Structure formats: C-alpha cells, structure tokens
Amino acid sequence: xxxxxxxxxxPVLPEVLAAMTEQLGRVGNASxxxxxGRAARRTAEQARERLAAALGxxxxxxxxxxxxxxxxxxxxxxxxxxxxxxDPQRRRIVTSPIEHHAVLDSVEWLAKHDGxxxxxxxxxxxxxxxxxxxxxxxxxxxxxxxxxxxxANNEIGTVSDLAALAAVAHEVGVPLHTDAxxxxxxxxxxxxxxxxxxxxxxxxxxxxxxGAGALLLRRDAACMPxxxxxxxxxxxxxxxxxxxxxxxxxxxxxxxVAGREDRAARLAGLRDRLxxxxxxxxxxxxxNGAPLDDELAGGPGRLPGNAHLSFPGAxxxxxxxxxxxxxxECSTGSACSAGVxxxxxxxxxxxxxxxxxxxxxxxxxxxxxxxxxVDAVLDVIAPxxxxxRRAGMSRA
Amino acid sequence: xxxxxxxxxxxxxxxxxxxxxxxxxxVTGVHLALSPxxxxxxxxxxxxxSVEDAHDARRVADELGIPFYVWDLAERxxxxxxxxxVAEYAAGRTPNPCLRCNEKIKFSAVLDRARALGFDxxxxxHHARLADGELRRSVDAGKDQSYVLAVLxxxxxxxxxxxxxxxxxxxxxxxxxxxxxxxxxxxxxHDICFIPDGDTRGFLARKLGEQPGPLVDAATGAxxxxxxxTYGFTVGQxxxxxxxxxxxxxxxxxxxxxATRTVTIGTADLAGVREVxxxxxxxxxxxxxxxxxxxxxxxxHAAAVPCSVEASPEGLVIALDQVQRGVAxxxxxxxxxxxxxxxxxxxxxxxxxxxx
Numbered sequence: 001x002x003x004x005x006x007x008x009x010x011p012v013l014p015e016v017l018a019a020m021t022e023q024l025g026r027v028g029n030a031s032x033x034x035x036x037g038r039a040a041r042r043t044a045e046q047a048r049e050r051l052a053a054a055l056g057x058x059x060x061x062x063x064x065x066x067x068x069x070x071x072x073x074x075x076x077x078x079x080x081x082x083x084x085x086x087d088p089q090r091r092r093i094v095t096s097p098i099e100h101h102a103v104l105d106s107v108e109w110l111a112k113h114d115g116x117x118x119x120x121x122x123x124x125x126x127x128x129x130x131x132x133x134x135x136x137x138x139x140x141x142x143x144x145x146x147x148x149x150x151x152a153n154n155e156i157g158t159v160s161d162l163a164a165l166a167a168v169a170h171e172v173g174v175p176l177h178t179d180a181x182x183x184x185x186x187x188x189x190x191x192x193x194x195x196x197x198x199x200x201x202x203x204x205x206x207x208x209x210x211g212a213g214a215l216l217l218r219r220d221a222a223c224m225p226x227x228x229x230x231x232x233x234x235x236x237x238x239x240x241x242x243x244x245x246x247x248x249x250x251x252x253x254x255x256x257v258a259g260r261e262d263r264a265a266r267l268a269g270l271r272d273r274l275x276x277x278x279x280x281x282x283x284x285x286x287x288n289g290a291p292l293d294d295e296l297a298g299g300p301g302r303l304p305g306n307a308h309l310s311f312p313g314a315x316x317x318x319x320x321x322x323x324x325x326x327x328x329e330c331s332t333g334s335a336c337s338a339g340v341x342x343x344x345x346x347x348x349x350x351x352x353x354x355x356x357x358x359x360x361x362x363x364x365x366x367x368x369x370x371x372x373x374v375d376a377v378l379d380v381i382a383p384x385x386x387x388x389r390r391a392g393m394s395r396a
Numbered sequence: 397x398x399x400x401x402x403x404x405x406x407x408x409x410x411x412x413x414x415x416x417x418x419x420x421x422x423v424t425g426v427h428l429a430l431s432p433x434x435x436x437x438x439x440x441x442x443x444x445x446s447v448e449d450a451h452d453a454r455r456v457a458d459e460l461g462i463p464f465y466v467w468d469l470a471e472r473x474x475x476x477x478x479x480x481x482v483a484e485y486a487a488g489r490t491p492n493p494c495l496r497c498n499e500k501i502k503f504s505a506v507l508d509r510a511r512a513l514g515f516d517x518x519x520x521x522h523h524a525r526l527a528d529g530e531l532r533r534s535v536d537a538g539k540d541q542s543y544v545l546a547v548l549x550x551x552x553x554x555x556x557x558x559x560x561x562x563x564x565x566x567x568x569x570x571x572x573x574x575x576x577x578x579x580x581x582x583x584x585x586h587d588i589c590f591i592p593d594g595d596t597r598g599f600l601a602r603k604l605g606e607q608p609g610p611l612v613d614a615a616t617g618a619x620x621x622x623x624x625x626t627y628g629f630t631v632g633q634x635x636x637x638x639x640x641x642x643x644x645x646x647x648x649x650x651x652x653x654x655a656t657r658t659v660t661i662g663t664a665d666l667a668g669v670r671e672v673x674x675x676x677x678x679x680x681x682x683x684x685x686x687x688x689x690x691x692x693x694x695x696x697h698a699a700a701v702p703c704s705v706e707a708s709p710e711g712l713v714i715a716l717d718q719v720q721r722g723v724a725x726x727x728x729x730x731x732x733x734x735x736x737x738x739x740x741x742x743x744x745x746x747x748x749x750x751x752x
Contacts, residue, residue: 317465318513321424324463391512 002328002376006205006305006366007154007182013207013367015255016248020209023244030241031232044243047250054250054257055201056190057216063233064246067213068181068202072102074215074226074237075177075198076148080110082222083145083175090145094137096121096129098155098349100179102200103148121149126290127158127350128301131168141172149176151183151199155333155346155362156289157306159187161297166195175221181205181213185256186264186303197221201253203245207367208252212245259367267365268292268304270374274363275307277378282385286310288347288360305365310347310356314388319361322384328377331362398422399557400510401519402502403457403464405449407572407579408521408560410456414575415559416519417460423519425457425464428506430473431590452579459577467509469501476500478590482603485627488652489726492696493588494544498522503552510555517555521568525561525739529553531680532739533732536564543696546730546745550681561739600627609657611639614650614666626652629659631751632722637661648721668719674711674729674746684743690731691740692716694723694748700732700740711746723751 003011028040045059052059065071076093083090093107097120110116119137121129129149138144147169152159162178169176175197183189184201191199198221202213217223217236225231229238272292279285288308294301311319316332323330333344347357363377401413403425416423427450450466457464477496484491507518523534524542531553534540548556560568565584572580591599604627611621621639623629628636633649639661641647648667651660672694677683686707691700692714702717714729727748732740 317467318509321463321465322513325424387512387514391509 002373004328004330004363004365004369004373004377006369007157007303007362007364008331009204009210010207010366011368012209012248013252013255016208016251019251020244020248023247026243028243030243031230040241040243044241044246047243047246051214051250051253052216054254055184055199055216056192056194057199058192058219060219060234061191061216063215063217063237064241064249065213065215065233065237066239067204067211068100068179068200069102070226071200071202071213071215072100072148072177072179073106074223075200075217076103076106076146077110078223078226078236079175079177079198079221080116080145081224085224086222089143091115092117092119092144093146093148094119094121094134094144094174095148096123096150096349098123098127098153098346099148099150100154100181103150103179104345107148116145117143123350125350126294126301127153127156127288127346128290128296129160129165131161131164134165134168135171138169138172138174141169141174144172144174147174147176149178151178151180151189152187152303153289153346154182155344156308156350157182157303157364158289159183159296159299159301159303162196163194163297166197170195182303184253185260186305187299188260189257191216198223203249203252206249206252206256209245209248212242212249214249256367263367264300264304267369268300270365270369270371271305271307271363273371274365274374274377275309277374278307278309278381281378281382282311284312285385286312286356288350288352288356303364305369307363307365308360309363310352310360311385311388312356312359313392314359314385315391316358316360318388318391319359319384322387323361323377323380326380326384328380331364332360333362397516397557398514399424399517399519400506400515401425401462402506402521403427403453404521404585405452405579405582406521406585407577407582408523408565408568410453410521410577410579411568411571411575412519412521412557412559413456413462414460414571414577416557417462419559421519423460423462424515425453425460425462426506427453427464427466428473428501429466429468430470430477430501432470432474452582456577456579459575467506469505472505473497473501473590476505481588481590482600484726485600486604486654487726488626488654490630490724491726492544492728493590494541494696495547495728498545499547503548503556507552507555517557519557519559521560522558523560523565524558524742526553526556526558529681531742532561532735533742534561535739539565542732542740542742543693543728543730546680546728546742547678548680549678553680597625597628601625607657609659611637612658612660613641613647614660614662620661623659626654626657626659630722631724632667652725664721667721669721669723669751670716670719672714672716672723672729672751673708673749674714675749676711677731677744677746679744680742686712690743691734693730693732694720695727698722700730700734703731705731710749720751723748725750 028036030041030044049059166176177198179200199216204210290302343354343357399421403409522541523539525532533542607625610619647661650662692703693700704715706713728745730745731743
C-alpha cells in the first residue's frame with residue numbers, strides 16, 4: 001500500500017502510541033483532588049507545557065479541544081462574540097474563500113444566524129493572502145470582529161505570512177485567528193513570534209491521535225465559550241480532560257517540531273521527484289498552488305509534502321478510484337461526508353475553472369513516505385490518467 | 397470479471413453485490429446520487445439516494461471489503477429522466493421513469509463510464525434473469541422487473557449482471573440476514589424515487605402550472621367537468637376523475653389531448669382496446685422476423701396477453717387476443733415469448749403511440 005494522504009491523516013508515531021497506551025492504563029480525572037486526580041493533572045499539565053514549548057506559546061495559552069474543527073469553531077465564534085459584546089459595531093469578519101470548511105461554515109453560520117457581515121479576502125492565484133489585501137479589507141478596522149486566515153492551505157499547500165498578516169490586523173486593533181492544522185510540524189510555527197492571537201492545531205495531522213486538538217489563545221484575547229460546563233480550560237472550554245489524548249498530542253507535536261527541518265528537506269526532495277516524474281509522463285499535468293521552490297519569510301512557501309496536480313480531461317474521482325485499485329492512496333481534496341464530489345472550493349477560490357478544479361489530485365507526503373512510494377505513483381500514473389481521460393469529463 | 401455494483405442502499409443491490417463478490421468477481425461498489433439536493437435522512441419507504449441511503453450502501457460495501465464511491469449523476473438524471481417525465485406528461489403521455497433510468501442512466505451513462513474505466517459489467521439488484529444474453533422474467537412473479545429492463549439492447553445487456561433473477565424477494569432478505577446486513581429488513585422502495593411524497597399530480601403541477609381544461613364525456617360530447625391539467629390523468633384511469641355523470645356508471649379516461657387541454661372519459665365498453673400501435677421497437681437480441689406470435693405486457697404490474705405482432709411504418713402493430721383496458725400512450729408494450737419453465741423471454745419493446 002502506498003499511503004500518500006498525510007494531509008487527511010497521519011500514521012500514529014510509535015512514541016505517541018507508547019505514551020498514550022501507558023496513560024490509558026491509569027485512572028484519574030485531572031479535576032479530582034485525590035492522588036489519582038493529582039497524577040492525571042500533573043500528566044496533563046506536563047503535556048500542556050511540552051506542547052506550549054514546541055510551539056512558542058505559554059502553557060496558559062494552550063486550550064485543549066476535541067480537534068481542529070472544534071478549535072476553529074471556538075475561535076471564530078467565541079472571539080467574534082466576545083468582540084461584539086465589547087463593541088456592537090464589530091460585526092464584520094474578514095476571511096478568505098479558501099479556508100477549511102470548519103472556518104468557512106462557522107463564518108457563514110454567523111452571517112446567516114447572527115448578523116455577522118463577511119468580507120472575503122482576495123487570494124493570489126497561488127492561494128496566498130497578502131498583507132496588502134488584508135490592509136485594504138480592514139479599512140480602519142473599527143467594525144471588524146475578527147480576521148481568520150489559514151497558515152497553510154490543506155489542499156494546495158500554499159503558506160501565507162501570518163506574522164505579516166497579524167501585524168496588519170494589529171495596526172487597526174483587530175485580532176487574528178489562523179488555522180495552522182497543516183502548518184504545524186511542516187513549516188516553522190512560533191505562536192509568540194508570529195503575533196497571531198489564536199491558532200488552531202490538531203493531533204492527527206502530526207502523528208498524534210484523532211479527536212485531540214488545541215487552540216492556542218493569547219492571554220489577552222477574549223473568547224466566549226461554546227461548550228459550557230466545568231470550565232476546565234480557562235473557563236473557555238469545558239469537558240473532562242482526555243489525558244491520554246492530550247499526552248499523545250503533546251508528544252506528537254514535540255516530535256514533529258523537533259524533526260521538522262530534516263523531514264521537510266527529505267519530503268521536499270521526494271515531492272519534487274514525484275511532481276517532476278508525473279509531469280514527465282503526463283506533460284500537460286498542471287501544478288496547483290505555489291511553485292515547488294517558493295520561499296516566504298525564510299521558510300518554505302509551500303508545504304514540503306504537498307503535490308497538488310490537475311490532469312486536464314480526467315476527473316479527479318476517476319483518477320482516485322483507478323489509483324485506489326492500484327493500491328495508491330491519495331485524495332481529490334478535502335473529504336466530503338456525503339461522498340459526492342464537488343469542484344474544490346479552494347481551486348475555484350484561486351480562480352481555476354471548474355473543469356480544472358474537478359480534475360485534480362492531492363498527493364501529500366509525510367513521515368513514513370519513501371522513495372518507493374514515489375516510484376509506485378510513477379509506475380502507474382500514465383495509464384491511470386489515460387484511462388480516466390477515456391472515461392471523460394462527463395458528469396456521469 | 398471486473399464489475400461495478402450499483403448500490404442504492406437497499407437490500408436487493410446489497411445482496412447482488414455480495415453474490416458478485418462470492419462468485420469471485422473483482423467488485424467495486426458505486427452509489428448513484430441522482431437528486432441535486434439530497435436529504436440527510438430517508439423519509440418513509442419512498443424516495444431514494446438520501447445521504448442515509450448512501451451510508452447504508454457504504455456499510456454493506458465496507459462489510460464486503462470492496463471499494464465504494466458515490467457517483468454524482470444528478471444532472472444526467474434530471475435531464476434524461478425527470479425532464480423527460482415532465483415532457484411526456486405535458487404531451488399527454490404516461491412515461492415510465494424507471495424504464496428511462498435503466499435505458500439512459502444505469503445501462504448507459506453508468507455502464508459507459510464503467511467500461512471506459514476498465515470494468516466489464518454493471519451488477520444491479522434487479523429482479524430478472526439474464527443468462528447467455530437472454531433476459532427473462534424473475535422467478536418471483538410479484539417482484540419481476542423485466543418490464544422496466546425490456547428497453548435494453550443486446551449491447552447493454554452484455555454489460556449487465558442480475559444475480560437475483562432466480563430467487564424470491566424473501567430469499568434475498570434471508571441472504572442479507574445471513575450476511576448480517578442491517579438492510580436485511582429495510583422497507584422496499586415504492587413509486588417514483590424523485591417524487592418522495594408520492595403525489596405525482598402535485599409534482600407535475602409544480603413543474604407545469606395550472607392548466608385548466610374540460611372533461612368531456614365521449615358518448616354525448618358534453619363537457620361534464622373541469623380539470624386543472626391534463627397531466628393529472630392517465631389513459632385507463634378510473635379513480636380521481638372528480639366528476640359524476642348522470643347514469644352513475646364508472647367512467648374511464650379514454651384520451652388526453654394537451655393542445656385543447658381536453659380529457660375524454662367514457663364507460664367501460666368504450667375503454668377497451670384490441671390493437672396497439674407503437675413507435676420504433678428495441679430488441680434485446682437480434683430483431684425477430686415479423687409477423688410473430690407473442691405475449692404483450694402493456695404496463696408495469698399488468699398481466700401479459702397473447703397477441704400477434706406485425707411491422708408498421710412507424711414501428712409495430714400489436715393485435716391483442718383479448719380486449720384490454722388502460723393502455724396509455726407513452727407506456728412500453730413489452731413483448732415476451734412465454735416460457736413457463738425458464739421464465740418468459742423478453743423479446744423487446746416499443747413505446748405505445750395509440751391504441752384502439
């Protein structure tokens with residue numbers, strides 16, 4: 001099996017499995033006062049400190065959540081509500097059309113049910129949001145509740161300069177949230193240095209467990225809770241701490257960040273060979289997103305493990321099925337619960353025509369990827385594309 | 397063989413897919429999303445392809461260990477089946493959308509795409525026998541679906557596999573239960589999948605608008621009532637005419653004329669027909685030499701009647717041995733060669749143009 005869908009989820013790291021298994025064997029609610037509770041709390045807080053250290057945050061800025069979707073919902077809704085409560089003028093949310101659906105749908109829900117107004121940021125053809133575009137969208141910022149711009153795009157892998165964007169937002173006193181689910185462990189992410197006010201991350205994109213994520217939230221950022229109850233996480237997020245999952249998340253983030261530089265170089269090398277090999281066999285294949293060697297503020301401008309290609313005349317769905325039948329696992333973009341393929345909102349958002357958007361595939365490499373994985377794709381891609389083209393672009 | 401199993405989420409297609417796997421085929425499951433705005437949950441026994449149905453199909457595919465995909469055919473279905481359905485009613489005819497779906501979607505759009513992608517055939521849960529290119533009625537007469545498959549050509553049938561034709565529906569449910577499929581007890585779907593509330597007249601009224609016109613009694617030529625659209629009627633229909641003529645004898649729809657919006661009704665003695673004329677026929681195998689003796693079925697769930705079939709300039713002339721009622725233009729006249737032992741053989745069909 002050739003697994004090239006690390007942007008969907010990653011294999012759990014052995015260190016994570018060991019740490020979680022050990023913790024799962026222990027009793028104790030981190031909110032309890034007795035010895036078992038104290039032990040659980042100690043473990044959870046060690047994990048919080050470890051996660052904070054890996055990402056340049058203070059431990060008190062780490063709110064554990066149930067994953068990326070919850071963190072995005074909490075930041076978008078919670079910060080918007082808190083800002084509006086402080087000043088009812090602040091009804092506007094500034095975001096990009098290529099955000100993950102956890103952000104997009106939260107914003108659209110606020111617009112539909114809660115009187116929010118939305119300003120959609122223009123995006124470069126590569127998928128990048130520029131500081132100039134943000135500055136223009138903000139105006140004097142007095143009516144803006146929140147800016148939300150993803151650190152790295154989950155489909156086409158384009159990285160934006162969040163430090164520059166945060167600086168622009170702060171010029172007019174507006175907080176900025178970023179979904180960094182794909183960025184953490186792939187590109188340098190330092191919460192304090194970036195200046196962003198809130199940052200979403202999740203465990204299962206890092207070799208950690210599913211259902212475990214965090215929102216890094218600056219101490220001075222006001223945020224209303226979505227989940228009310230015991231107030232475990234700074235009174236912003238309630239729910240008994242899942243200590244084993246938290247341990248797994250912290251170990252995964254630590255390992256991923258510590259090994260980032262070496263891994264990024266290795267994955268970029270594999271990825272570049274994959275793209276070059278595919279284009280050599282399918283000359284009209286088109287790379288989506290930023291150039292492979294793109295750089296941004298001293299780091300990669302494109303996720304090192306991301307290869308996102310369009311194959312004109314072939315449907316992404318058909319390509320995926322044919323590759324699946326040949327034991328190559330990849331994706332047409334973000335998974336859709338209903339299972340019906342729609343043209344990617346990301347590709348449409350960067351100005352691609354619907355046919356190009358429907359004819360795309362994402363290969364995403366990760367820690368377990370090897371030269372053999374690249375070879376496996378290159379062995380089959382030409383006949384797969386040819387056959388998919390025979391099936392055509394009909395909507396059948 | 398490499399086969400594509402069309403999986404609706406119902407018990408029939410689940411068992412058909414399972415039997416294909418057990419027969420040693422390389423099976424891939426596909427759920428066809430046919431509605432542009434799919435409901436999250438099923439409502440009642442009607443309708444189809446809700447997200448819940450897709451989930452049911454996926455559950456079975458996962459248990460079978462086969463790949464599973466959802467193909468979005470909503471646009472094709474809307475154009476080839478739903479619009480055709482509305483246009484046929486608007487023209488005063490009574491279409492069969494299941495037949496059209498088999499002809500244009502399952503064994504055309506889906507089969508063509510499957511073949512292009514390297515599959516040999518499409519497996520479905522239809523109740524009909526298919527062996528050596530011969531399409532025959534199901535063993536289960538009550539569930540037989542050969543009528544809505546009769547439009548398929550030899551070329552289409554060469555790419556079809558119907559594993560359920562030689563078993564009863566009861567047996568299908570047993571096989572599903574034996575395999576632990578949750579859909580073993582799922583209710584059968586009924587009626588027209590894209591009209592989930594079952595109100596065809598209401599559906600057509602929304603599509604075509606109110607088109608009031610007269611109800612005319614054939615015997616007297618008198619207008620005996622009003623209707624809100626000819627599309628609300630089918631030739632042979634008795635119920636729901638909304639009129640009561642003096643003699644209190646039951647009236648049947650005899651004819652529909654959309655140009656004048658006239659629905660003609662009459663008594664039973666006027667409703668019988670002995671001869672049916674169809675458009676160009678399709679044959680499930682090599683075209684038979686005409687004239688021929690056969691049995692003809694004139695609508696879904698009707699008994700077939702013996703007949704003589706001759707060629708005509710527009711298609712076929714079918715002379716019925718017994719008088720029939722309720723022969724509606726637009727329905728398919730399906731010809732069978734009766735065979736009690738192996739199941740009646742489907743010869744082909746032609747769309748009814750008129751009957752008299």
